Structure formats: C-alpha cells, structure tokens
Amino acid sequence: MDIGQFIKDPLGVIGAFLTSLLAGIGLAPQAIMVIEMIIGVVVIASAALVLPLFLIWFERRVVARMQDRIGPNRVGPQGLLQTIADAIKLMIKEDITPIGADKLVYNAAPILSVVAIISMWAVLPFASNIIGTSLNVGALYIVGVGSLGTLAIMMGGWASNNKYALLGAFRTVAQLVSYEAPMILSLLVPVILARTMDLNGIVQAQSVWFIVAAPIAALIFFVTSVAEVGRTPFDLLEAESEIVAGFHIEYSGMKFGMFFVAEFLHAFTVGALTAVLFLGGWRGPFAEQVPLLGIVYFILKAFLGYFIVILMRTTLPRIRIDHMLDLNWKFLVPTSLSVIVVTIVVDKLIQQAGITNDWARSGLLFLANVLLGLAIFWVLSRAARSMRAFEGAAGEAHHGGDHAAGHLAPAHGEPAEAHAAPAH
Amino acid sequence: MTVTVDQILFLITALVTMGAAATVVTAQNLVHAALALIATFFGVAILFVLLQAGFLATVQVVLYIGAISILIIFAIMLTRRVMQDSGPQTNQQWWLAAVFALALFAALWVVLQQVPALQQASGSLPIPGDSLQLLGFGFVDPNQYLLPFELASVLLLIALVGSIVIAGEKQ
C-alpha cells in the first residue's frame, strides 16, 4: 500500500484492497459490490452507535462543571467508563411491558427512533472523499429521516396504553411537526447559496463559511433543530416535573436506553449538520490534500455545535407549550420566509452586477442579513410596545384599589399616569 | 431466464408493498392500518428509487410519511370513543367490493397482456444527469409547467385555510 495514495484517498485504497481480497476468493463483481456496501453501512452505523458513549460522558462533565460540581470521575480514568456502567445497568434491568400495550408497535418505536438518526449519518460528508453516499438530494433526505423520528415518538406514546404517554406524545408531535417548517425553510438558504442540495457540494461551495453569508438562517436552523431534538429549552416532551417523563413513561431498561441514545446522537447530529451547512464542514487548512485532517476539522466543528447545545441546556429554563408554538408560527416562520426572499433577491442582484469574489458576495449578503435583522427588531419592538400599551390600559382599569402591588410600570409612555393615579 | 438483482429487488419491494396494502384494508385495529399505510408509502418510495427518480422518493418520504401519515394518525386518535376497536370493520357489501376489485384487476391485467411493447420495454434509455435541475427549470419556465405549479400552490393555500376553518373550534 502506497502511503501517499492512502493519505490522498483513504477510502479508495481500502476499497481496492477489499475488492482484490474478495475477488481472490472468487466472488462475482456484483456480490463484491453488495458486500462492500454492507461493510460500509456497518462501519458508519457502528461509529454512530459508539459515539454516544463519549457524548454522554462529555455532556455530564460539562453540565457538572457549569453547575460548580465535578461530575462522574470515579469509574475509569476521569469517569470515561461511567456510560458503560450505565449501559450495563440498563441492560440488566427488568423489562416491563404494560398490560394492554400493543407489543409490535411498543417494541418497534425505540428501534425506529435509533434507525432514523443513524440514517442521517449516511449523507454527512466527513472529508472531501469520505462520505457514506453522495445523494444529490441530501438536504431533503435529512428532513425526511428526521420525520421518521417523529413517527417513532408517536408510536411509542400510543402503544404504551397510558393516558399520560399519549398526551405527551401528542404535544411532542405537535412541537416536532411545527418546528419542521422553519427548519426546512432555513435549510433552503445554504441550498440556494450553494446551488445544490448535495451536502458534499454545499461544503465544497463554502470557500467563505455560510454563517457569514446567512447568519439569521444559521441561527434559525440551529434553534429549530434543537427544538426537533427535544432539548431544553424545548424539552416539554420529557419534563419530569410536568408530565412525568412524557411519551417514554412506560419504557424501562434497554428500550429507554435506546430512546436516550437516540436523543444524544440527534443532539450531536444537530451540531454536525450546523457544521456542514454553515461552518464549512470539513474545510480547513490542508483539508483537501489530507482527507483525514478533514475528518478532524469536521468532528471539532460538530463538537462545537454540541457544546453550544449543552450550554443552552444548562442555562435556559423550559418554555411553555403555547409560548413555544407562538414562537414558531408567529416569529420563526415569517422570519425564515423573509430571509429566503432577501437572500434570493440579493444573490440575484450580485449575480447581475457580476461580482464573483466570494468574500465580496458573502459580505453583501451579511449586510443584507444585518439590515433584515434590524427591520425584524424594529417590528418586534413596535409589537411589544403596542402589547404593553394594551396591557397597561387594561391594568389601569383594574388597579383602582390596590396601588402598591399594582405598580408594574407597564409601558414607558405611561409612568406619569400610573404614578398620578394613586396620588389623588 | 436468469433472475437479475434488479428483478429480485423489485419482487421483494413489491411483496412488501402489497402485503402492507392488504393489511391497510383488512386490519381490525385502525392504528395498525395506519402503520401499514406508512410501510406501503415506504415501499412506494423504494420503487421510485428503483425507477431512478430519487428526488420523488425523498419527496414521497417527506410528504406522505412525514406529514400525511401523522395527520391520519392524529385523526384516528381524535375520533375514537373507546381505546379499542370492536366489531367488524367492513360494511355489509364487502363481498361485492371484493368481486368488483378483482374484476377490475383482471380486466387491467388482460389489457396489459395485449400490449407486447410493455413486455419488451427494458428501461435502457438514458436518464439525463442533471434531471433535478431540469425538473426545477420545468416548474419555473412559463413555456413549461409554471401555471400548474402556481395553481398547486394556490390549492395548498386554500386547503390550509379551509381545514383550519372547518376543523377549528367554534367559540
């Protein structure tokens, strides 16, 4: 094996080696192709399944440090084997199936949940030539298999034969289906900028990272993807204090473990997708010549995204379901639609003007995004002011008697009146 | 006649799809029928992939499995009085419906056998490499299919507003 060739194209070298090995045994070329595909699938799926062992440890340590404690540090060096101990505990727990539960659907729901997330890993580009499969509709494929996860939650909630599980599943599906709309819309922006839905093509079009050219879209995509996972602040789905663990109340042992693994893997995949779509994926110094370096950059950027997800989890409180749906339909959907329109118009103008320098293009798009952000802030402040005026007028009619307690100073324009009212 | 890999794949997918479709129309429990419907949609998506229409397969998964199936499951769960389904799920004329469906299938099959060109078409015509781009251009080109595209968007808007008005709570 030639080391130089291996560094330039690791998968090609390994593939050629395997082909020669299998042809030596005497298999038909079609069978060799099928076997190689199966080996590729097994490798990616195993990597995706082993990763949560590290992700859970990472999350517990980071959350602990933010909460001024240490986190797991007894089992193994620095507590690295803690997750394995937890997995063993889950595996040897008693497997309880509730009476009246629909056995097939009940057992299939956690499996479908994990399958949906691992399928997403088939299209992530780890390096310029290391990718599971370079689908030309990669971005839409991600959306499609994400909706399979939603289905799994619905199945799990219904099959548990439990009112609270069903209620939790309804709320979950309402949230997940609602947040798919702005996610798809903000996913369109890198597709428009890169002129292709292929994830590898999107990475290759990012000589300037797309987070410069589309910061609002990146933010919306990140927030909606976190809502799709079901992480705080959107973790109404499993809020222990409110709905007693939501749709997975009746799941114990390894079945719950599978939902758990699926959630952590999905959180990491959100970081990976943000890295691919907006942070340049595997791009970095010398990433084209040495694809293995591309993998390193990709993993670093994905962990950055995952770290931000953990940050959000430790610091933000949960939001209520009606606030959550309000946020989605009244703010995120109009914003993402306007981002798409602005991006298309500015991109076409840039094309007409004949500017081909990538930095100039990204700079102009960034400027357009900043202007759009200012316009959004202006609209929001107008809406907030009118809402406060409305509440202030309604509040004044109420607090004729109780002056001391009613002084919430509703709006900027009204403190004079509010203070004058009790003075008489 | 040797059976090629394509034919094996097609036969497996066809069997899964037909099995799931049969479950949809005969299942006692409606949620089982809905899940079998999801399996049917998946089988149809795989058929689209076999026909080299990858974009259509993805759209099928996103729309049918990700949206319409969830809508159907919600409708089933919102319209049941008891948790279990009881009693026969078919009406009194089910045997007539079965006869009619079989007769229609037999008629279609006979018609298909009469056209020899269908047996020989082997699908070796070249698919354009940038079919996705051609598809996109077809939808925005005024000389091609811009009008049906816009009409479909208006139809979706009407359906959206209409469903909210029909199913909304009357205060």
Next chain:
Amino acid sequence: MVPLSWYLTLAAALFCVGLYGVLARKNAVAILMGIELMLNAVNINLVAFWHYLEPQVMAGQMFTIIVLTVAASEAAVGLALIISIYRRRNTVIAEDVDLMKW
C-alpha cells in the same frame, strides 16, 4: 431488467386494493387511507412510464409532483371534515352519517 408490465401490474394491484378499501370499509378514515393507496398507485404508474418511455422529458415527474400535492391537500381537507363530523355527530362510521338520505 424489469419489464414495464411488472410495474404496471403492481400499480393496478395496488389500485384495486385501495378500491376495495374505499368500498368495503366502514370507518371514514379507513376510506381515506384507501384513497391514498389509489393515488400512490397512480404515482407509480406515472413514474414507470416516465422511466421507460421518455426519461428526457421531465413532464412525468412533474405530473407526479402535482398529483402528490393534490393528494396532500385532499387528505388535509378530508380529515378536517371527518373531525368536524365527529364533533357534531360523535361518529365516524360512514353509514351512520345519513341525515340527508331519502
């Protein structure tokens, strides 16, 4: 290679199964599921003809996308109607909604 007639036979079979579902089921949602099966059969037909006869012309796929869109909107409105009927008459059995029968 898979002959075109196999795809068309599969589409015809799926269509007939959907037809049986529409004609023989009591529950209105089950009838709607049969309608969706029929629309999927039509889609398979269209894409098979596109692939085997005229792959250069994208009209086959466009027709399919329009059919898919219409199916989605029809499912949405149909299910809204079913939910509305359930609220008024507390039943979704198609035979019991017969106030206007002679």
